[in-house]
Amino acid sequence: MNNMIINEHIEKKIDQAICWLREQVRVSETQGLVVGVSGGIDSAVVANLIKRAFPNNSLGVILPIRSNENDEEDGLAVVMKIDLKCAVINLDKEHKTILDKTIYELAELGLYNKEKKRITDANLRARLRMSTIYAIANQLSYLVVGTDNAAELHTGYFTKFGDGGVDLLPIATLKKHEVYDWAKCLDVPPEIIKRKPSAGLWEGQTDEQEMGTTYKYIDALLEDKLIPDEDREIIESLHEKSMHKRVMPPYPTFD
Numbered sequence: 001m002n003n004m005i006i007n008e009h010i011e012k013k014i015d016q017a018i019c020w021l022r023e024q025v026r027v028s029e030t031q032g033l034v035v036g037v038s039g040g041i042d043s044a045v046v047a048n049l050i051k052r053a054f055p056n057n058s059l060g061v062i063l064p065i066r067s068n069e070n071d072e073e074d075g076l077a078v079v080m081k082i083d084l085k086c087a088v089i090n091l092d093k094e095h096k097t098i099l100d101k102t103i104y105e106l107a108e109l110g111l112y113n114k115e116k117k118r119i120t121d122a123n124l125r126a127r128l129r130m131s132t133i134y135a136i137a138n139q140l141s142y143l144v145v146g147t148d149n150a151a152e153l154h155t156g157y158f159t160k161f162g163d164g165g166v167d168l169l170p171i172a173t174l175k176k177h178e179v180y181d182w183a184k185c186l187d188v189p190p191e192i193i194k195r196k197p198s199a200g201l202w203e204g205q206t207d208e209q210e211m212g213t214t215y216k217y218i219d220a221l222l223e224d225k226l227i228p229d230e231d232r233e234i235i236e237s238l239h240e241k242s243m244h245k246r247v248m249p250p251y252p253t254f255d
Contacts, residue, residue, distance in 0.1 A: 010185045012099055017170050019051040024143060024168055031141040032057025034167070036163070037086065039074030041183050041192055042147040042171065048168055048186040051084045060086040061136060063129040065095045077189050087136065091128050099124055123204075126162025133188060134165075143167040151176045151218040154234060156242020157208050157211060175222055176215035211238065 021033060037043045037060040050058040062075045072088070078208040079086040099121055106112040137144050146166030148158050150173055158164040171179060171194075176197075183193050197207040197215065208214050217231040227235075 007185055014052075014182060014185065017049055018053045021049060021145070021168065021170055025054070025126055026166075028143060030143050032059070032075075032143075033145050033168075034059045034061060034133060034137050034140065034142045035145040035147065036060075036129055037062050037075040037078055038147075039071040039078070039192065040147075040195060040197060041179055041188065042149055042152075044078045044188045044192045045171060045179055045182050045186060046145055046147045047078050047084055048082055048188065051082045057142070058084060059140070059142065060084045060137065061133055062086060062088045063091055063132055064088070065091045065125045065128065069142050074189075074192055074195065078192060081187075081189060089132055091125075091132065095121075095125060095128055098128070123159045123162060126159035127165075128161050130165040137167075145170060146172075148172060149174050149179050150222055151162055153246065154222060155211060155218060155238040156245045157207060157238070158245065160245045175219040179217050 025032065032054045035043060035046050035050055035058075037047050039062075047060050055164060060075070060079045062072055062079075064072050072172070076086070076088075078084075102120070102124075103112055103117070133144050136142070144166045146169045148164065149171050150171055152158055153169075153172055174182065180193060198205055211234070213231045213234045214255065217227045218235055221235050249253045
């Protein structure tokens, strides 16, 4: 299959995703779409989709929390290239206040676990961002659009009620390599495409390092291809442990 045919196939899928987004807004009787822009490839693709779906009723939101300056710069490069209206809201103080108060109160009770501070910090960042985006969505009557792809959903590589707290997931069926294909077709800036995937949860954090495997192997497993046993075990374990993220909370039933 030559490149022209491949691009036409991708463009057709992109058009379908755009039509789907428009339909979701129509049936929900809302006014538009908002997405958190991290500077990564997934949010860059979704930002392009919502801008195409609603040129005048779409918004990007950049939410730095003691973030690497490159993240904000890359996020701005994405929204500026496609002329997507964007809000930048720094949450450094809010994050520090909540984290410090939480640690203090738990320490007073003798319950503070220092070893879990980093994951508590990281997940709090994601949940603060989610709350802020929804505050904006409420103001504008917009739907919140998520950026998780098939590999992230399968492994549970997202924060429950954080970046996983959204209304729509337009690239949820795309493997990571397909996200890159869409990004190239959408003319996402090269510096975004070359970035190592990272959730930006702490300095130097990368997705693959944290998961202990690669997107290449996750994609391959989702395509029923052979991968090393060690990686298969890691991915299957991640999938099983994160099952609770993909279903509604359990509840009892009564006679």
